[in-house]
Amino acid sequence: MQLVTSTKKMQQLSLLLRRKGKKISFVPTMGALHKGHLSLVKKAKRLGDFVVASIFVNPAQFGPKEDYKKYPRDLRKDKELLQQAGCDLIFAPRVEDIYPEGYLTYVNIDELSNKLEGASRPGHFKGVCTIVAKLFNIVQPDFAIFGQKDAQQAIIIQKMTEDLNFPVRIIVCPTVREKDGLACSSRNSYLNTEERDQAKILYQSLKLGQKMIKAGEKNPLKIIKKIRELINNQKLAKIDYIALTDTQTLEPVRKIKGELLLSLAVKFGKTRLIDNLKICV
Amino acid sequence: MQLVTSTKKMQQLSLLLRRKGKKISFVPTMGALHKGHLSLVKKAKRLGDFVVASIFVNPAQFGPKEDYKKYPRDLRKDKELLQQAGCDLIFAPRVEDIYPEGYLTYVNIDELSNKLEGASRPGHFKGVCTIVAKLFNIVQPDFAIFGQKDAQQAIIIQKMTEDLNFPVRIIVCPTVREKDGLACSSRNSYLNTEERDQAKILYQSLKLGQKMIKAGEKNPLKIIKKIRELINNQKLAKIDYIALTDTQTLEPVRKIKGELLLSLAVKFGKTRLIDNLKICV
Numbered sequence: 001m002q003l004v005t006s007t008k009k010m011q012q013l014s015l016l017l018r019r020k021g022k023k024i025s026f027v028p029t030m031g032a033l034h035k036g037h038l039s040l041v042k043k044a045k046r047l048g049d050f051v052v053a054s055i056f057v058n059p060a061q062f063g064p065k066e067d068y069k070k071y072p073r074d075l076r077k078d079k080e081l082l083q084q085a086g087c088d089l090i091f092a093p094r095v096e097d098i099y100p101e102g103y104l105t106y107v108n109i110d111e112l113s114n115k116l117e118g119a120s121r122p123g124h125f126k127g128v129c130t131i132v133a134k135l136f137n138i139v140q141p142d143f144a145i146f147g148q149k150d151a152q153q154a155i156i157i158q159k160m161t162e163d164l165n166f167p168v169r170i171i172v173c174p175t176v177r178e179k180d181g182l183a184c185s186s187r188n189s190y191l192n193t194e195e196r197d198q199a200k201i202l203y204q205s206l207k208l209g210q211k212m213i214k215a216g217e218k219n220p221l222k223i224i225k226k227i228r229e230l231i232n233n234q235k236l237a238k239i240d241y242i243a244l245t246d247t248q249t250l251e252p253v254r255k256i257k258g259e260l261l262l263s264l265a266v267k268f269g270k271t272r273l274i275d276n277l278k279i280c281v
Numbered sequence: 282m283q284l285v286t287s288t289k290k291m292q293q294l295s296l297l298l299r300r301k302g303k304k305i306s307f308v309p310t311m312g313a314l315h316k317g318h319l320s321l322v323k324k325a326k327r328l329g330d331f332v333v334a335s336i337f338v339n340p341a342q343f344g345p346k347e348d349y350k351k352y353p354r355d356l357r358k359d360k361e362l363l364q365q366a367g368c369d370l371i372f373a374p375r376v377e378d379i380y381p382e383g384y385l386t387y388v389n390i391d392e393l394s395n396k397l398e399g400a401s402r403p404g405h406f407k408g409v410c411t412i413v414a415k416l417f418n419i420v421q422p423d424f425a426i427f428g429q430k431d432a433q434q435a436i437i438i439q440k441m442t443e444d445l446n447f448p449v450r451i452i453v454c455p456t457v458r459e460k461d462g463l464a465c466s467s468r469n470s471y472l473n474t475e476e477r478d479q480a481k482i483l484y485q486s487l488k489l490g491q492k493m494i495k496a497g498e499k500n501p502l503k504i505i506k507k508i509r510e511l512i513n514n515q516k517l518a519k520i521d522y523i524a525l526t527d528t529q530t531l532e533p534v535r536k537i538k539g540e541l542l543l544s545l546a547v548k549f550g551k552t553r554l555i556d557n558l559k560i561c562v
């Protein structure tokens with residue numbers, strides 16, 4: 001497994017691989033890898049001939065009061081995990097190489113970026129779109145693999161890819177969960193024992209919402225209310241949002257019908273966790 | 282020479298050409314071709330193995346009160362000219378294919394986009410950056426060739442290409458002029474005889490500015506004042522701006538030193554013309 005830090009070298013390598021007819025699968029990450037990321041790498045391996053995983057904690061997608069500085073970083077462990085998962089190349093650029101002095105260009109999707117996560121994290125998806133566009137140009141992948149846990153991110157990247165005509169197929173893989181249902185996340189490592197224990201309520205509450213819908217509940221507000229009550233029973237939980245939206249427009253739905261996204265963001269102490277379920281009615 | 286209208290077909294063709302090791306040279310145009318465009322095609326031919334010219338009048342770069350609807354269109358004549366110039370393929374997509382219903386994604390460089398042309402034409406460079414990013418992804422060129430006449434556009438596209446890591450080399454070719462010095466432009470066809478005659482003052486006034494600088498004038502305001510007087514002698518001329526700026530930041534210079542951009546926009550009747558000279562001191 002190679003480790004490349006230079007954007008130029010990465011791009012030259014990718015252009016060469018494509019010229020040879022190799023299909024490149026790409027898993028962009030911010031490192032601090034867990035089972036969820038590794039499931040993406042395994043999917044990447046099945047799709048393409050050459051698997052690139054990037055590790056880059058992207059400052060442009062963090063707000064000024066967010067956890068950019070303390071975001072977990074452990075390249076040595078990440079390397080081991082990626083090697084075991086069959087990754088061919090790690091691309092780990094430096095911040096100065098990705099955003100050199102005088103950097104000015106941003107990619108944005110206003111209408112989808114201001115909702116849900118974007119409402120709570122202004123500028124977040126501008127940062128996400130920009131880094132993904134850059135990485136697509138550097139890594140030149142045929143396939144790019146994202147996790148369903150970041151549902152809005154996956155929807156926005158799919159839309160950006162189509163709109164800007166990137167020749168990349170976006171693949172979204174199911175959320176990987178711990179035994180008690182908590183979605184794997186690099187940020188889970190921030191939780192203390194009590195917070196970690198209470199955090200399992202997120203998946204339980206999503207499952208409750210799903211159950212209500214399957215049982216015929218037609219009023220989104222009732223579902224959200226029920227979930228809110230359940231989460232609020234956990235005394236360390238502070239709800240940011242609970243939303244039942246369309247999977248394309250991310251607008252709240254009035255009727256329970258079609259393909260829906262039930263998503264939420266909840267803080268436990270200083271740690272903000274997100275989770276979601278796609279539900280078909 | 283091929284004519285392709287489908288974005289998918291164009292992209293597949295380009296990916297195939299690249300896989301075969303062919304270097305693609307790309308000249309993006311809005312049609313209504315003149316000698317300036319053809320000089321770009323000739324340059325493209327010298328640089329690459331396969332020359333693609335696009336013809337697309339991009340609605341996203343026109344303001345609501347601008348000339349999008351009446352912008353000259355003549356595909357038959359353009360085809361002939363491109364064939365003669367040695368173009369291999371014309372890519373002429375439909376608007377609905379480039380901006381399908383629900384289109385949302387834009388590329389922008391705020392700081393460079395609000396100056397000079399951008400100050401007079403809000404949103405113009407957002408439209409330009411977006412279409413060029415899309416065309417780069419569709420056509421997958423090794424080289425993209427632009428004209429110096431649109432100086433700010435060339436600077437912005439160069440910056441966008443670097444910032445977003447497009448694997449494309451940007452080439453800027455000298456402005457091609459009519460015998461009396463007027464810069465070739467598709468919009469020259471709007472001018473009536475009298476306007477056309479008076480429009481030659483633009484190049485003359487730029488040359489005067491250049492002469493003053495070469496003669497040692499150090500005060501930008503004096504140069505701009507002199508140019509303003511000269512242009513205002515033409516009774517049909519209405520000056521939008523005259524600027525002496527840095528070629529990188531596009532900020533007005535206080536000292537005459539280094540590489541400068543002397544640029545202007547002037548209306549003759551309803552027709553807005555631009556021109557510029559790069560001057561090294």
